[in-house]
């Protein structure tokens with residue numbers, strides 16, 4: 001690759017710049033962004049994959065985390081999604097290697113319960129990440145702990161963008177603050193150049209559209225079709241209100257079901273990011289803001305209202321344009337997968353381009369792979385709403401009644417409800433690369449979707465619960481509490497900020 005123009009300086013644009021500068025050190029990479037338009041400024045949680053991003057760049061946590069007010073994330077705790085007794089909350093853990101010792105027991109417990117036996121099958125007692133979150137320990141073990149532990153991060157999205165910009169610019173990426181006012185497309189559908197508002201034109205071999213929901217190149221100039229997900233994902237707006245951090249930051253994102261969607265709480269070292277993702281079909285912005293304020297205990301901090309285009313482009317790579325980030329598509333923030341998709345997309349594009357260049361075969365295979373990945377994540381998110389046993393509002397009743405489910409999702413739900421092997425179905429359908437069997441079983445079990453408790457038959461417990469508790473408690477000794485782990489990265493100031501009210 002000799003010349004790349006990236007349009008957009010949000011997290012997606014700068015992540016792309018960092019990865020491409022590393023993959024193609026000789027390429028001339030220019031990133032254009034309009035300071036007047038600005039970035040979306042939300043997106044504060046990651047999956048464990050972001051660790052791989054920083055590893056690829058050769059960057060230690062101590063270099064970026066303190067600069068971005070970042071904290072560790074062991075998983076997501078879900079509250080109020082189920083009305084089944086005993087299932088008011090559950091924790092979706094990020095996987096770690098020690099789960100190999102506890103996952104089979106969890107599977108056995110859920111199978112017994114699904115087939116009508118009176119066996120406790122709530123997921124929370126089975127996984128290291130849940131234990132770490134409950135104990136407020138950072139998921140970064142002592143060097144002597146012989147198991148890989150998966151974790152993600154929480155961070156200030158604006159600060160992460162700035163940090164990535166510094167990293168990319170130091171590696172030769174040219175930063176060009178300007179608005180793109182036009183895109184020149186030739187008869188073959190190839191982008192020739194973009195036209196800046198001062199009249200300058202920028203030509204390149206590859207154009208990356210990271211312009212956010214505006215979709216300046218892919219959607220507007222190339223007319224790439226957008227497939228909306230509104231048929232089974234109803235949330236299309238959000239309102240965000242930060243609150244002060246009180247005490248040490250939690251090691252988890254909290255996702256609480258509200259009347260027309262759900263609220264996130266993301267602990268940073270400087271504040272807690274909060275927001276309410278809701279459906280405009282069922283709730284006005286004013287009502288959503290009022291409900292979020294009440295949920296937060298009556299704060300009068302300023303609110304930001306956001307619209308979300310939930311769906312995906314038909315093709316992520318079109319001609320010589322690659323769409324990444326919100327311009328490529330957005331599923332919604334539950335499970336925090338957006339930056340995960342940016343990373344996957346850019347890494348897969350670099351590999352595909354290096355294998356086959358700008359060939360239709362390489363492009364088609366890449367597009368099919370990315371589309372499948374997005375649809376795979378979509379299924380998992382749809383399941384959160386479809387399986388929720390709330391029927392207290394029109395929003396939740398509409399979700400419960402939704403029959404717009406993919407064949408994959410229907411097959412997994414059928415397996416679960418008929419006492420079948422969910423893992424085998426995931427393997428047969430090759431879905432394990434999106435969400436592993438553990439995640440699916442935790443979701444189904446966490447919602448308490450089991451046969452009627454009144455009809456359960458007594459059965460011997462197939463699980464050595466005391467043994468699992470001993471194992472997980474023993475592991476805890478290898479993990480420092482969160483504030484201490486953060487202080488090790490950032491020194492005294494960070495430790496003080498982590499406990500400030």
Ligand SMILES: Cc1cc2nc3c(=O)[nH]c(=O)nc-3n(C[C@H](O)[C@H](O)[C@H](O)COP(=O)(O)OP(=O)(O)OC[C@H]3O[C@@H](n4cnc5c(N)ncnc54)[C@H](O)[C@@H]3O)c2cc1C
Nearest residue numbers: 008009010012034040043045180211212325326333338339
């Ligand atoms: C409510 C909400 C919560 C979210 N939570 C999460 C989360 O927890 N985890 C996660 O991974 N993701 C989350 N996301 C998604 C995340 O915010 C985005 O994926 C991420 O910030 C990347 O955005 P972006 O760079 O694609 O777009 P943006 O941040 O919108 O950046 C677009 C860029 O394009 C530039 N631009 C646009 N038009 C032009 C033009 N004509 N000329 C020049 N420049 C232009 C803008 O100036 C800007 O620099 C969330 C999103 C929403 C809406």
